Amino acid sequence: MSAPHPAAGRPExxxxxxxxxxxxxxxxxxxxxxxxxxxAEAGVSKRTIYNHFRDKEDLFLSVALEGAHEVTETIxxxxxxxLRKIVDVADDLTAFALERVAAVAEFPEHFAxxxxxxxxxxxxxxxxxxxxxxxxxxxxxLRLAPYLARMADDGLLTPEDPERAADHFNLLxxxxxxxxTFYGAxxxxxxxxxxxxxxxxxxxxxxxxx
Amino acid sequence: MSAPHPAAGRPExxxxxxxxxxxxxxxxxxxxxxxxxxxAEAGVSKRTIYNHFRDKEDLFLSVALEGAHEVTETIxxxxxxxLRKIVDVADDLTAFALERVAAVAEFPEHFAxxxxxxxxxxxxxxxxxxxxxxxxxxxxxLRLAPYLARMADDGLLTPEDPERAADHFNLLxxxxxxxxTFYGAxxxxxxxxxxxxxxxxxxxxxxxxx
DNA sequence: TCAAGTGTGGACTCTACAGTTCAACGCTTG
DNA sequence: CAAGCGTTGAACTGTAGAGTCCACACTTGA
Numbered sequence: 001m002s003a004p005h006p007a008a009g010r011p012e013x014x015x016x017x018x019x020x021x022x023x024x025x026x027x028x029x030x031x032x033x034x035x036x037x038x039x040a041e042a043g044v045s046k047r048t049i050y051n052h053f054r055d056k057e058d059l060f061l062s063v064a065l066e067g068a069h070e071v072t073e074t075i076x077x078x079x080x081x082x083l084r085k086i087v088d089v090a091d092d093l094t095a096f097a098l099e100r101v102a103a104v105a106e107f108p109e110h111f112a113x114x115x116x117x118x119x120x121x122x123x124x125x126x127x128x129x130x131x132x133x134x135x136x137x138x139x140x141x142l143r144l145a146p147y148l149a150r151m152a153d154d155g156l157l158t159p160e161d162p163e164r165a166a167d168h169f170n171l172l173x174x175x176x177x178x179x180x181t182f183y184g185a186x187x188x189x190x191x192x193x194x195x196x197x198x199x200x201x202x203x204x205x206x207x208x209x210x
Numbered sequence: 211m212s213a214p215h216p217a218a219g220r221p222e223x224x225x226x227x228x229x230x231x232x233x234x235x236x237x238x239x240x241x242x243x244x245x246x247x248x249x250a251e252a253g254v255s256k257r258t259i260y261n262h263f264r265d266k267e268d269l270f271l272s273v274a275l276e277g278a279h280e281v282t283e284t285i286x287x288x289x290x291x292x293l294r295k296i297v298d299v300a301d302d303l304t305a306f307a308l309e310r311v312a313a314v315a316e317f318p319e320h321f322a323x324x325x326x327x328x329x330x331x332x333x334x335x336x337x338x339x340x341x342x343x344x345x346x347x348x349x350x351x352l353r354l355a356p357y358l359a360r361m362a363d364d365g366l367l368t369p370e371d372p373e374r375a376a377d378h379f380n381l382l383x384x385x386x387x388x389x390x391t392f393y394g395a396x397x398x399x400x401x402x403x404x405x406x407x408x409x410x411x412x413x414x415x416x417x418x419x420x
Numbered sequence: 421t422c423a424a425g426t427g428t429g430g431a432c433t434c435t436a437c438a439g440t441t442c443a444a445c446g447c448t449t450g
Numbered sequence: 451c452a453a454g455c456g457t458t459g460a461a462c463t464g465t466a467g468a469g470t471c472c473a474c475a476c477t478t479g480a
Contacts, residue, residue, distance in 0.1 A: 013427090029329060031241035034467060045429040050469070112332070119239060119329035121395040122322070129396070168413060171381045171389075179385060185331040186339070203378060206417060223457090244437060255459040260439070 014052050016042040021063045026109030030060055030116050061128055064117055067110035068136030074103055075140045083147040089156050089209070094201045097173040101197055104174070104184045111183040141170055148208075157208045165208055172200035224262050226252040231273045236319030240270055240326050271338055274327055277320035278346030284313055285350045293357040299366050299419070304411045307383040311407055314384070314394045321393040351380055358418075367418045375418055382410035 020042035024033045035056055039046040053059040082096035104111055114136075121129060142163065149162035157165070177196055181188050188196075230252035234243045245266055249256040263269040292306035314321055324346075331339060352373065359372035367375070387406055391398050398406075 029241070029333075031239065035469080036467070039429095046468090047430080047470085048428055051427065056468070115329040115331070118392050118395075119325040121325070121392040123239075126396075164409070167386070168382070171386055172378070175385060175389060176377070176381055179381075182328050182331040185328075199374070203417065207413065245439080246437070249459095256439085257441095257460085258458060261457065266438070 013042075013044055013048060016044055017049055017052055017059070018063050018066060020044075021059055022067060022109045022113065025060055025063060025116065026112035029112075030120060035059075060113075061124075061132070064113050065132055065135055067107065067113060068132055071103065071107055071110060072136060072140045072143075074106075075100060076143055078103065079143055079147055083144075083151075086151060086154070086156060089151065090201065090205060093169075093204070094198055097169075097197045097201055098194065100174055101177050101193060104178060104181075105187070108184055112185065115183055115185065141166065144169060158210060160208065168207060169200075169204050172204050173197050176200055223252075223254055223258060226254055227259055227262055227269070228273050228276060230254075231269055232277060232319045232323065235270055235273060235326065236322035239322075240330060245269075270323075271334075271342070274323050275342055275345055277317065277323060278342055281313065281317055281320060282346060282350045282353075284316075285310060286353055288313065289353055289357055293354075293361075296361060296364070296366060299361065300411060300415060303379075303414070304408055307379075307407045307411055308404065310384055311387050311403060314388060314391075315397070318394055322395065325393055325395065351376065354379060368420055370418065378417060379410075379414050382414050383407050386410055 017038070021033075021038050024038045024041055027033075028037070035046055035049060038059075039049055042049075049059065053062060078096060078099050082092050082099070086092050117124065117129075117132065124132075144166040145162040148157060148165050148169070151157045152159040152162065173196075177188070177193055178184075180196075227248070231243075231248050234248045234251055237243075238247070245256055245259060248269075249259055252259075259269065263272060288306060288309050292302050292309070296302050327334065327339075327342065334342075354376040355372040358367060358375050358379070361367045362369040362372065383406075387398070387403055388394075390406075
């Protein structure tokens with residue numbers, strides 16, 4: 001899908017290119033970013049890039065998809081770490097939410113890409129866009145639901161539609177912060193982030209606690 | 211601020227330009243949009259554009275600010291229409307939220323601009339960005355608070371920090387829908403929007419109802 | 421060690437676009 | 451009704467960037 005030449009290119013070069021592309025696309029946006037600049041940043045010639053990727057769009061979407069998978073995995077690890085075994089519902093949810101929010105700041109180039117994708121949404125081939133949504137935001141979001149379902153089974157939360165509960169959790173914590181910081185582009189003071197997130201969890205528990 | 215030549219240009223031409231700019235910037239994004247295309251769309255020469263605006267960036271930011279004021283006013287009217295006199299809390303809040311969400315769909319070019327601004331946030335002069343945030347999203351958001359405060363005074367809602375309540379209301383209704391549709395770029399079936407919004411209001415009232 | 425084949429690099433083409441120049445037009449004002 | 455000036459439009463300039471071409475070098479297999 002992203003590699004028209006199945007065996008083309010040395011893997012190390014490919015990774016240098018995708019890394020550079022993530023940085024340059026992240027800093028400049030899709031149109032502003034020059035393939036020349038990406039090549040320079042990767043320490044590679046432009047021709048090499050066109051050996052690995054069909055064109056600029058293919059490169060961009062490949063990088064975006066790769067980043068989406070990476071972030072989704074990171075979030076899956078956070079879920080497992082904080083919500084596999086519950087000690088204290090409020091504490092564990094808060095710790096998870098805080099790290100979940102911090103994860104956005106840990107992948108600044110990727111989330112700059114996310115903003116570019118959102119801006120270009122109407123111009124991205126629908127099938128590709130859908131693939132990206134499924135690999136990234138949708139999955140990251142839906143994976144919370146089973147953990148909440150389990151917590152409800154264990155009597156830690158009131159039993160309700162876990163997907164809707166996950167929705168509300170995300171809105172009250174991550175989405176709230178992302179909305180204000182433009183996915184980390186204009187950061188907020190850390191203590192304000194902490195306050196927003198802990199308040200979000202508190203509100204969530206007012207809905208589903210007990 | 212946006213007009214370096216205070217008395218320059220005929221108002222009708224200026225409005226033709228800003229209208230065309232809103233459409234072209236909305237459809238193409240900032241970098242892709244050509245000043246030539248905007249001039250053609252406006253039925254005006256490129257030179258005329260540069261008589262009214264310092265450069266492309268000035269034009270873009272002027273249009274964005276203008277649109278922000280327009281949308282903010284529209285929302286203010288919705289607030290007044292639905293929440294000035296409360297008949298039934300749930301019905302009135304739902305009607306407001308539904309129209310509030312529909313307003314996003316009524317200004318498609320403006321919200322395409324909003325997505326562009328979010329994508330370019332890190333590259334926009336901070337002072338200008340802040341001005342835009344204050345004129346648009348922040349004001350549209352904060353103006354809900356006094357209405358909620360009034361409803362609490364009248365015993366229709368549990369009295370709590372009205373700004374936080376407004377925050378939660380917005381997250382559970384508008385932000386939720388915007389998040390899924392990319393501000394209307396990839397629309398959702400109307401009945402699903404209705405369901406999301408009514409559910410959001412129901413959830414809000416579980417937090418603040420009575 | 422040598423030859424074949426593949427990936428690589430820098431120079432090249434062609435298009436597109438931001439911003440300017442200058443002559444003519446029309447609106448306002450006396 | 452006429453003069454003057456601000457506004458307009460089409461052609462022009464310079465630059466930047468996406469994608470290509472061809473010669474070379476390096477890896478791979480005998």
